[in-house]
Amino acid sequence: MxxxxxxxxxxxxxxxxxxxxxxxxxxxxxxxxxxxxxxxxxxxxxxxxxxxxxxxxxxxxxxxxxxxxxxxxxxxxxxxxxxxxxxxxxxxxxxxxxxxxxxxxxxxxxxxxxxxxxxxQQKKSDLGEFSVVGIVQLMETEGTTCRLDVHKSSDHRDINQCIEQNCKEYRGSLYLVQGTIHDAACGKLVGEEAALKLLSMEGVQVSSCLLDSKNLTRRVHKSNQNLLINAMIQKDHQCGEEEDVEQPQQQKLLDEGIRLCERLEFSQAQKPLMAFVKDNRQNAEGWLWLSRAVTEPKKIKAALAEAYRLEPEDADILEDVEKARLLSSTAGEVKVSRCPFCYAPLELQAAVCIFCKSSLLTESKALAKLDTGAVDQRLMRQAATRFEKVLAAEVNPKILFYAGAAYLNLNDFDKALTYFDLLMPIIQVDSRHQKVAEQVTQIVEYIAANQKLEERTPKPDQARKEKQIIDNQANKRTVLVVEDSPTTRKVIKMTLQSGGFRVIEAVDGVEALSKLNDDRPDMVLLDIMLPKIDGYKLLSIIKKNGETKDIPVVMLTSKNRIIDKVKGHLSAASAYLTKPFKPAELIGVVSSILDKTAPEEAQAS
The missing domain is CATH 3.40.50.2300 (Response regulator)
Incomplete structure (x- = not known):
């Protein structure tokens, strides 16, 4: 089996x-x-x-x-x-x-x-050693749907043996649907670039296996004939270049330095970048990235001077020269820090970037200096895109934090919470991240407070209505919030407290049952996806219990799928809310349901 x-x-x-x-x-x-x-x-x-x-x-x-x-x-x-x-x-x-x-x-x-x-997942068919072009032409004639795995082995070992021994330098795959190339992957290359590289190979081991094309994303849109012609042209150009293996190696040094800078690992980036400029002194890009990696003002300006000498009209170089000029007042310091968003050199204890005007969120007091109106939106969006590129390849706690910080600087609270919500479970299990966890908690409280101000600065009629709701709550009504995400739970708690409600919390279904027994709430806000007992099952338990069956339950979910909505409406829940929701919306739903279920004498009073 x-x-x-x-x-x-x-x-x-x-x-x-x-x-x-x-x-x-x-x-x-x-x-x-x-x-x-x-x-x-x-x-x-x-x-x-x-x-x-x-x-x-x-x-x-x-x-x-x-x-x-x-x-x-x-x-x-x-x-x-x-x-x-x-x-x-x-x-x-x-x-x-x-x-x-x-x-x-x-x-x-x-x-x-x-x-x-x-x-x-079928046994592969080994097609032997042929040119990839010849095999693709054969597959096209037969209209075959398959995956072709290609491996160039200098000692002609079997491809499966090469895979087991991790010989991956030339390995890649072509995805054919009815004989036509729909996609390709070769190392870091995908789509047309990967297809051209693979098609230009000869003397390779090739094997095929069945392919389910139902969910295949098509990234190659040219005909096989067009690809074959371009592959041959590319092969001719490569013939004279294969003798020079030093240049690709040098490019790897530059690429590695840039990658480390994008991951905000500036100290580690210095070594490959210094090695690169040592042998490529006329490369302006190398000097620019080295200037972003080093932390001594003199070295920063020296590297930028070389970059400017080589490319005096380059926009990125001119922008970084201006960043260094703004640092002149701190030029006497031994070392400087870096803005994680625009790479500007900063004083070690800086709370705000001197160039892009972002809040660096290095400590709680930095939140007070957050001025989203002054932030350079272009640079901040570039930073957010760069962070997302890194996160698409790895789960990096530092980059998750700064991705959230970038969107906080852009005043996009929902997007910021998405990243902080992903970050919290990772850092909470590691005592080394205790300070970061405290920072994130403070940031979430800041977001909740500012969402409250933003969403609840309503029209006069709405303001009177919400004031009346709060005034009618001399004895605060209690809401049990059952939510396993600490960031989401914190936002909900602060939002409800701002509306005059008393809040008790539970992180899973088991704790929720305990809280229901110990402190009977007036309402339950219940997430659907919970550890130990899921939301629907917990709802069923609440409604089957004679002592809790009359407590209104509002279901919360991050999904917006028809199937979830149907389940929500068919269940005994009083309402259904899809996350993220606006604070005013949450207050409105909770207040409306509690007003309807309140005893008649309480409503009359």
Missing amino acids: KKVLLVDDDEVVHELINTTLSKYSSVFELVHAFDIKSAAAVLEKEEISLIVTDLVMPGGDGFQLLSQLHEKHADLPCIVMTSYELPELEERLAGKVFQIFKKPVMSQELAEAIIRGLKT
Whole structure:
């Protein structure tokens, strides 16, 4: 029987999937792993036919697992489940995964995807050593739908042996649908670039396997003939360049330095950038990035002087020269820090960037200096895009923090909370991040307070209505908030408290039941996706209990799917709210329901 490996750090997810997919036990068997290390151990010991994995896990993430699979188990279909929503995520995962699901995953959809994936996991057909062009032409003639795996091996070892030994320099794949190339992947290249590289190879090992084209994203739109012609032209150009291997190596140094700067690892970036400019003194880009990596004012200005000498009209260089000029008052310092958003050199204790005017959020008092009207919107959006690019490739706590900070500087509270919400579970389990966790908590409180001011500076009629609601609450009504996300729970709590409500909290269904017994609330705000007991099951328990059945329950969910709305309306819930919601909307829904359910004498008074 085929085995499917499920990798997720949440035991509840394992239990739910195991239960809901039990009817397929005659088709496949589920094997469980709770982190990257245990997943690797399972792959070593057992013959796995397909993997289902989460992306965000403590002690390592799904991106690392996908990278290992792509290198060592390239034929293994992989399904990703994630609540991690970022631009470019699907593009970065394309070619590495069979399908992507947003959590919560419907069991039937997941089962169907697993079965489709298992069908594609067939024994490869080794086509031997041919030119890729010849094989593609053959596949086009036969109208074949398949994946062609290509590997150039200097000692002509078997491709599977090369994969096992991690020989990956020239390895890549072409995805053909009815003989036409729809996509390609080769190292970091994807789409047309990857296809041209693979088609220009000769004397390679090629093997084919079945391909499920249902969820294949088409990134190559040129005809096979057009691609073949361009590949031959590219091959001719490469012939004279293959002798010079030094230039690609030099480019790798520059690329590595830029990558480290984008990850805000400036100290580590200095070594490859210094090595690059040492042998490429006429490269202005190298000097520019070196000026952004070094932290001594004299070195910054010396590197910028070289960049300006080589490209005196380059806009980026001129902009960085201006940043350095603004630093002149601190030129006597031994070292400076860097603005994470625009790379401007700053005083070590700076709270606001001298160039892009962003708040650096290095400490709680920095929030008081946040002036979104003064922030350079262009530079901040560039920074946000850069951070999202990094996060599409890895789960990086530092970049998650600054991505949230970038959107906070842009006055986009919803987007900022998305990143801080992703960050909190990662840093809470590590005592080294205690200070950052405190910072994030303060930021969330700031967002909640400012959302309250922004959303609840209403029209005069609305202001009178909300004042009347609060005035009628001499004895504050109690709301139980059941939400496992600390950031979302904090925002809800502060919003309700601003509306005059008393709030008690629970992080899961078990704690919620305890709170219901200890302190009978007037209302329950209940998230659908909860650990231990999900929201629908907890709702059922509340409504079946004679002492709690009359307590109104409002269901909360981050999903906006028809199926969830149907379930919400069919359940015994009093209302359904989709996150993120506006503070005024939350106050309005809670107040309206509690006013309707209040005793008649209380309403009359």
